[in-house]
Amino acid sequence: MQGSSLLQMHHIEKRFPGVLALNGVDFELRKGEIHALMGENGAGKSTLIKVLTGVYQKDGGEIVVDGESVSIRSPQDAQNKGISTVYQEITLCPNLTVAENMFIGRESGAWIRQKQYEKRADELLGRLKIPARGGQQLGSCSLAVQQMVAIARAVDMKCKVLILDEPTSSLDDNEVNMLFELMRSLKKQGVGIIFVTHFLEQVYAVSDRITVLRNGELVGEYLTEELPQVELVAKMIGKELDELSSLKEVDEKKTKEQAVLYEAKGLSSTEALPFDFKIRKGEVNGFTGLLGSGRSESVRAIFGADKVTGGEVRMKGQSAKISRPIDAMKAGIGYLAEDRKRDGIIAELSVRENIILALQVLNGFFKPISRSESEAFADEYIKVLNIKTASRETPVGSLSGGNQQKVILARWLLTHPDYLILDEPTRGIDVGTKLEIQKLVLKLAEEGVSVTFISSEVEEMLRTCSRLIVMRDRHIVGELKGDELNQEQVMRTIAGGDAKNGQ
């Protein structure tokens, strides 16, 4: 099925002031293949994509489409040459109908023909098996379907090369599978797909070939089936991974003897059903389950982020009343929210101001932290967490995702919490930073901080947590520790079915 070369990029170079972002990178895409483009943040994959879509102009090298050397001047130009891109954030209009979103801005003439659009849209959606109707308002579709509509638009524009830039980061497993189905069916029709993602499992589920970039240089191109996952990660971050697999060894026994730090009985909120939970001092545990299983809602209840509706809470053995975030903070609980853009970062404020925010709230606003003090705090944590920022006064919004996450982490570390809840701290950040955060979690635990860690990547949780609480359909359905902590057992518990042995 895979065939002739569709797109070739030879020795692409791109310079930004002071940096060589792409240094002689080659890339080839064949007809009817799904080609994963992998690399850490800053490896140059987005730069390469932007060169290909005409957002940036290349400084050197050649782009060949269908055997013809071309120059791509703008995103519109790229589309006309058959190169379409579907971005992570959906770039459609939720208030228009599905059909309008597929055809608006493409045709000339003063009048629009709604009925004809809807007919054509329905035909195409049916052919691609996308569960949407042309006359439906786009905003009433799920995010996954909206993404698919964006793909359908690209397909209708006769695209030969389809670039999917992090399309799955806001989808749940089911939706991801729907998307993969669509990708496979497009592949059969001869479309070449470039797939950019952070999720390793997804790369192996769907791609035929992998190209790895690192520091703006090409590491190599591999057939997916011939490249084991561990090796892929090693190539991406450029170091051997022994330390990755053997991060944890310390805790297990030690924590058994520690006192219970936090205990909840029948805790419930407007979003979470009643549940029991406890954590010991210096323990790292995790909540796992599919998206929507209630894992985030449960930890939000612990922090009092949603309205608490019932239950008893004991902190360090004493009864505590936590119904608002400020109560939790005063009790020594820190919470790093799932969506850092919405709940965490204040993009316009500087790194320093973001770091001292939680401590300031805790102190009360009538006892301001002095400038020199806050500068010292900021400098300390920028160093400790290795935050890559131009200075402590740089607005946080201009930092990369991984570094923003570190800033929020620093914010909570500064309050010296006894119990830290991290909800998806590693989402959308590169492998190297992920590793740093995982290490930090374990180091904190060693220092006696209890940590609850949530991640959609099960492997990551297996590496850091000594106890996993599994949730399904908003109920706790199992607790895994010791030898039970392996991928298969977790999957089985999440999926349900057979009972756990020993119970």
Next chain:
Amino acid sequence: MKKKNDFRREPLTDTQLLMTITICIFVAMYLMAMILLGGGFLHAQQVFDMLNDNASLIIVSCGLTIVMIGGGIDISVGAVTSLVVMSCVLYLNAGGNIFVSVLIALGIGLAFGLVHGFLISYLEIQPFIVTLAGMFFARGMTTILSVNPQKAEHEGFKALRDVKIEIPWLGYTAKNGNLIPARMELGVVVAIACLILIFILLQFLRLGRNFYAMGGNQQSALMLGINVKKTRFMSYVISGLLSGISGYVFLMHTGAGNATNAAGMEMNAIASSIIGGTLLTGGVGNVIGTFFGTLTLTTIKKIVVSSGLNQPWWQSITTGGMLCFFILLQSVVLGRRAKKKKA
């Protein structure tokens, strides 16, 4: 599933939903007024009076709806209307030609629209600030033209002003047995024509759909290949032009120019649009809704007056309450939708 006639109807879009709510509320309110208050509400003339008095408001509201659908705001419409009224009166009283006076009205409106559109979309200045400046400028100009009220003395214009379309079968019989036909002013015809044209523009023309796309998500509209700058420019030009038309219609209704004409009209227009289901955040709205928004607003004022609360503040207070109620209703309805989708 792929059968030819799929009878399942699409659920209403946000725009249709909000518009339907407005129309239902208007009808319910009017029926209630007919039953409880009777009197004037039982005569068709009541509706025609509402239209006669508010023709120019309907016109500027249409323009404002377009701007708001595109995600912007235009608060100069009342002041421009007033400037047009004064300019036309002075020109006509100086012995001008009716046809030219219409051109003057259109020209002034268009000029304001062009300048606003240029500043807002090409120099990227905040629409609120630009049209606020436009508002002060137009008000100032009106006062410079004449501090004192000016009555139109032009004979031809007076003839035009007094044209009334009479509809006998909607009239009623007065106590003395005479049939009084329902009367509609020429301005209402103009307003209805504008309404229909704008409806066609928003529903079936590329430019109209681009307004929705731009208001729904500007970044997306850009990525979808829409010329956002030009689209935004056009929305202010149309709004300006409609302000010009509104001015002339206003003059045909009152027959005089006054520096305080159409004071606060922009706020009534915004209120009409919002009550009619236009979202201040853009992307959702419809001129039919706006039309009923204006009627709702007027009806509530009439009801207040008929209930014996003659003081002007009662009208303001009820208008404020209505606006609050509608915004609440909108956010509740749309919020429930979003929740339903999530589940």
